[in-house]
Amino acid sequence: MDTRERILHAAEAELHERGPDRFSLRSVARRVELTPMAVYRHFQDREDLQGALIARGYEALMRHLQPALIGPTPRERLSMMVGGYVDFALSAPGTYALMFSHRMDGEDQRKLANRRNAASFLMLQDRVRECVSAGVFPADADPESVALDVWGMLHGLVTLHYAGKIGFSEERLRTHIEKMIDRLFPDSAT
Numbered sequence: 001m002d003t004r005e006r007i008l009h010a011a012e013a014e015l016h017e018r019g020p021d022r023f024s025l026r027s028v029a030r031r032v033e034l035t036p037m038a039v040y041r042h043f044q045d046r047e048d049l050q051g052a053l054i055a056r057g058y059e060a061l062m063r064h065l066q067p068a069l070i071g072p073t074p075r076e077r078l079s080m081m082v083g084g085y086v087d088f089a090l091s092a093p094g095t096y097a098l099m100f101s102h103r104m105d106g107e108d109q110r111k112l113a114n115r116r117n118a119a120s121f122l123m124l125q126d127r128v129r130e131c132v133s134a135g136v137f138p139a140d141a142d143p144e145s146v147a148l149d150v151w152g153m154l155h156g157l158v159t160l161h162y163a164g165k166i167g168f169s170e171e172r173l174r175t176h177i178e179k180m181i182d183r184l185f186p187d188s189a190t
Contacts, residue, residue, distance in 0.1 A: 004042045006032050011053055015094025020101060023094075025049065050098060057095040061120050064088035068123075074130035075185060081127050082154060082181055083174075089158040090170050097162065100155060124151060136185050153180065 001009070010031040014023050025046050029036045043049040064084040071077035089096045128143040128150070137146060154177065160166045161173050168176060 003032075003034070003038070007034070007039055007042055007049070008052060008056065011049055012056070012092075012095060015053065015098055016092070017094070019094055020050075020098040023050075023098075053095060054099050057092065057099045058120065060092060060095070061085070061088045061099075062123075064091075065120060065123055068127065074127065074134040075136050078127040078131055078136075078150075078185065079178075079181055081124060082150070082177060085151075085154055086158065086174060086177055089154075090173075093162060096158070100159075121147065121151065131185065 007028060011023070011028045014027050014031060018027065023046075025039050025043075026036050028049070029039045032039075039049070043052065064087050065081055066084075068077050068081035068084055071080045125143045125147040128137065128141070128146045131137050132139060132141050132143060132146075157166070157173065157177060157180075161168055161170075166173075
């Protein structure tokens with residue numbers, strides 16, 4: 001494994017253990033047994049390292065979402081995508097928090113964030129569009145709006161879980177989300 005990859009692995013471990021607010025280049029350097037200056041040879045600054053971690057996070061999110069493409073019905077594909085999102089969020093809490101709480105500055109960073117975000121969000125919109133065609137949602141449902149609602153509900157529940165506001169175990173959170181999806185989008189409609 002090359003040095004850049006070792007730094008990224010160490011940074012992911014730091015995110016997992018310390019969260020994005022307490023994450024620092026110095027702590028990453030210590031973990032990988034390098035000087036902070038050695039880390040700067042691979043990343044311009046903390047923001048650059050965080051950007052690389054966010055990009056890796058979106059790649060991992062997409063790997064968790066891909067299995068949803070093989071579900072037998074539109075409703076099951078949507079449900080599997082929801083499950084993949086929750087699996088990712090629970091498997092990488094620090095990365096998840098960084099991805100969705102980190103505010104990127106500058107036009108280039110906004111464009112980069114939008115491109116990363118687009119693939120997963122467009123995939124969700126496509127699942128919703130399939131559900132509209134199958135009658136799971138009303139024919140006049142706007143796929144972008146419904147996808148935003150689904151994402152907002154998922155993100156809200158995961159965020160509340162991590163903040164300790166709902167007192168759910170991971171298993172109970174998964175069960176709650178499955179039941180929520182069943183209530184909102186019943187199987188009988190497919």
